[in-house]
Amino acid sequence: MASNVSVQYLGHSCFLVTTPKAKILIDPFLTGNPKAAAKAEDIQCDFILVSHAHADHYGDTVSIAKRTGATVVAVYELALHVGAQGVPVHPLGCGGGGEFPFGRLQLTIAHHTSSVEGPNGPVMLGSPVGFLMRLEGKTIYFAGDTALTMDMQLLGERKQIDLALLPIGDNFTMGPEDAAEAVRFLRPKLSVPMHYNTFPMIEVDPDVFVREAGKHGYKVEVMQPGGILEL
Numbered sequence: 001m002a003s004n005v006s007v008q009y010l011g012h013s014c015f016l017v018t019t020p021k022a023k024i025l026i027d028p029f030l031t032g033n034p035k036a037a038a039k040a041e042d043i044q045c046d047f048i049l050v051s052h053a054h055a056d057h058y059g060d061t062v063s064i065a066k067r068t069g070a071t072v073v074a075v076y077e078l079a080l081h082v083g084a085q086g087v088p089v090h091p092l093g094c095g096g097g098g099e100f101p102f103g104r105l106q107l108t109i110a111h112h113t114s115s116v117e118g119p120n121g122p123v124m125l126g127s128p129v130g131f132l133m134r135l136e137g138k139t140i141y142f143a144g145d146t147a148l149t150m151d152m153q154l155l156g157e158r159k160q161i162d163l164a165l166l167p168i169g170d171n172f173t174m175g176p177e178d179a180a181e182a183v184r185f186l187r188p189k190l191s192v193p194m195h196y197n198t199f200p201m202i203e204v205d206p207d208v209f210v211r212e213a214g215k216h217g218y219k220v221e222v223m224q225p226g227g228i229l230e231l
């Protein structure tokens with residue numbers, strides 16, 4: 001059967017998911033991203049999902065949304081922050097989900113922080129989250145920036161995950177060994193590493209993740225920026 005869902009890796013934690021119903025851009029950090037596989041001004045999309053407010057995820061959200069008219073989906077406080085800049089938004093709360101034109105989207109727990117730089121230092125903008133998407137009969141889990149957490153076990157027990165997008169860069173998130181443990185909790189058909197080797201602080205060897213997940217029979221595909229996966 002022909003694939004209905006394509007997932008393009010645009011570098012760092014940015015992915016463009018395309019279905020017959022919509023183009024969904026996740027964590028659009030392109031401008032200033034040394035690994036970006038596209039320019040922000042060339043992206044076409046209908047929805048932008050933003051996992052948290054850190055610049056390496058929030059990135060080009062507002063400029064792309066203004067140009068394309070895309071709706072930005074984020075946790076409540078971040079959605080208000082984006083909406084105040086004149087962009088259409090859909091706020092969700094962690095654990096909450098909804099039906100969208102492309103399918104179902106639910107926010108998942110991420111153990112991390114979410115802040116923007118204010119004049120007197122960082123300002124928190126709600127909880128960081130991940131995304132669980134049900135599109136064209138496929139389930140994609142985008143973990144966002146997170147530590148390894150037992151909550152992943154709950155997801156793995158209750159959902160048949162086709163694709164898990166997991167941070168492996170260490171320092172700010174899970175490293176490769178913890179990400180391999182996350183795979184054991186999530187039991188996805190396929191995993192793809194993200195959030196590594198963009199900057200010196202998150203330099204890791206993705207083969208460690210491939211090897212450790214493989215020890216337990218789980219398949220990992222290391223995508224190059226620009227690469228496309230068909231589900």
Ligand code: NI
Nearest residue numbers: 052054112145
């Ligand atoms: Ni972050």
Ligand code: MN
Nearest residue numbers: 054056145172
């Ligand atoms: Mn990050």
